[in-house]
């Protein structure tokens with residue numbers, strides 16, 4: 537039985553909690569959820585689990601794995617602490633690791649403790665192939681992310697285009713994954729996951745578009761190297777609660793948790 541602590545109880549966090557409680561995440565038990573204001577969740581029944589806004593109470597549970605679904609700031613604040621106290625750290629806001637000092641510090645803490653920083657595929661697919669292909673040589677990895685207008689409200693996109701009048705697919709960013717992770721902390725974490733699997737943050741090329749002609753969140757990955765070539769396109773159904781995030785994010789976390797206790801691991 538694996539004990540799980542969850543940081544963040546928003547769109548992805550609620551679905552992860554539900555998956556654990558319903559048994560979809562394998563042989564694990566949710567022991568604590570860290571939120572910003574526990575008063576808001578006084579009426580939320582989570583069997584056998586404490587919802588708290590006290591970091592001390594949360595970490596006192598010493599879960600086997602801490603799952604983050606709260607954003608870049610939470611990764612900066614808690615990743616190292618979780619690992620140093622002996623938990624694995626499973627991260628969805630993986631773009632936070634565009635900061636090389638954070639990545640070094642956290643991986644070093646994991647190494648020292650014999651624990652792991654775990655990056656589930658979340659909204660993207662094919663990380664297993666890219667990681668295998670990176671055995672090398674791997675020549676090129678590119679990502680194109682396209683999301684409908686509603687996914688870009690409250691993001692950097694609003695500084696570049698008028699979301700109320702846009703009618704055509706419009707390129708709003710072209711650069712590398714280090715920059716895309718910084719510019720879109722809530723929307724292009726996939727670029728960071730891809731970087732960690734493959735060529736790193738500098739060499740992973742990223743394009744981002746606002747696309748008023750689509751309904752789903754679309755990520756296209758292409759890579760080329762000694763292994764051959766791969767092209768992957770995912771079309772994620774956006775969550776109604778947060779259209780930036782697909783349902784698949786929590787499903788992927790549940791699957792990664794299941795792998796921690798399953799005798800059969802795929803991928």
Ligand SMILES: NC(=O)C1=CN([C@@H]2O[C@H](COP(=O)(O)OP(=O)(O)OC[C@H]3O[C@@H](n4cnc5c(N)ncnc54)[C@H](O)[C@@H]3O)[C@@H](O)[C@H]2O)C=CC1
Pocket residue numbers: 543544545546547548549570571572605606607608609610613628629630657658659660721722723725726729778780781782785
């Ligand atoms: N790797 C990937 O493919 C993807 C990663 N993400 C990442 O996941 C994050 C969460 O996504 P959603 O659930 O859709 O966001 P959300 O905004 O619906 O939920 C985030 C929740 O975390 C809480 N929170 C923030 N800081 C906290 C802290 N320090 N302690 C406790 N709670 C805290 C917020 O109050 C909110 O309830 C996004 O910010 C994004 O960075 C999202 C989609 C895909």
Ligand SMILES: O=C([O-])CC(=O)C(=O)O
Pocket residue numbers: 659721722723724725726727753754772780781782785
């Ligand atoms: O859910 C998605 O399509 C991707 C996303 O928000 C991210 O990478 O941060």
